[in-house]
Amino acid sequence: VLSKWVGESEKAIREVFRRARQVAPCVVFFDEIDSIAPARGARYDSGVTDRIVNQLLTELDGIQPLRKVVVIAATNRPDILDPALLRPGRFDRLVYVPPPDYKARLEIFKVHTRRVPLASDVNLEELARLTEGYTGADIAAVVREAVMLALRERLEARPVEMKYFLKALEVVKPSLTKDQVEEYERLASEIKRMSSVARRAAPSPYG
Template sequence: KWVGESEKAVRELFKKARQVAPTIVFLDEIDSIAPRRGTFEGSHVTESVVNQLLTSIDGLESMEGVVVIGATNRPDIIDPGLLRPGRFDRLLLIPAPDSVSRLDIFKIHTKDMPLAKEVSLDELAEKTVGFSGADIDALCREAAMIALRDDIATKEVRRVHFERAMAEARGSLTDEVIKYYKKVKEDMGSSIAKKDKKERDIQYM
């Protein structure tokens, strides 16, 4: 009953995108639906989805006005077929948030949180070097949970609650992780550039 449902969903997605163009198709965690083919033995479902995705992007029907964006934490396991010119041929590495960005992220995740006047988001932003947006979200949630565990009737989240949450928190963006992503971007960017040049050479021969 469920065979082919994923492929159908991909076809319908791009069909609707073409109908309402101009539009953006955003595929979050694209590595989960388009990993390198041949990675999973004994199952052709993943390969079928990847093939359908490639067909939808390259299809005979015009993709004019449709921009396709994919996001991933594992660009190294995405199927190489997606990275050829005309598909996902531009790579953008999102850097670790700086102090200004971290402050904005703290503001987002504490906007509905009753903070004590002693809580300084600027100070928290300065102390969370190496924290991603998800890390900061988790930190804010933990601070709120600590406040409730201390006093279920509490009316505010205090500085001490954030300090205790930070004592257990660890930023996921270490120097090694950042270097890894930069290297992946350089390697993949170089590969795409070579493919792009080859495509142009073939086109004008």
């Protein structure tokens, strides 16, 4: 979306929604939306992100209605998003996805080790217990690192032992700390509360 040419970034947003209307029903997904829609006036980039936010708001508000088009976005920095995007009629359903708990981590390990030959001493339950604060991507990295450690020691096909997973945990650290998780939970509660207040304050379409 971002372009060094003036006006091209806004044009890219318009094109995304134009194509969405043409091929509806469809889903438009913006990953890491904070990179293109931070709070206006918060950056010194010649106003390009401000113009992108304005264009997004124009498309979402629907001079041309978005019939059968669902718009979804993901971010790990909800604190820097432009507040206007979270008002009713735009991104008005906010879902906080917490880091995986023990059961989820165990299932993630099972997925990523499905095609990895495991030695009899590998205990996925123990690995799930040891990986609190790890995201799904972190766990995938742990499995890859364990496989690479085994191959570096002896370049031949053989089961990956538990010791390699434990060594991998020393190399791959969790992405999230307890303080960060608590801050995300606080932000999720605050944004949800603000969104709820704005929804109640919004005028009814029925008068």
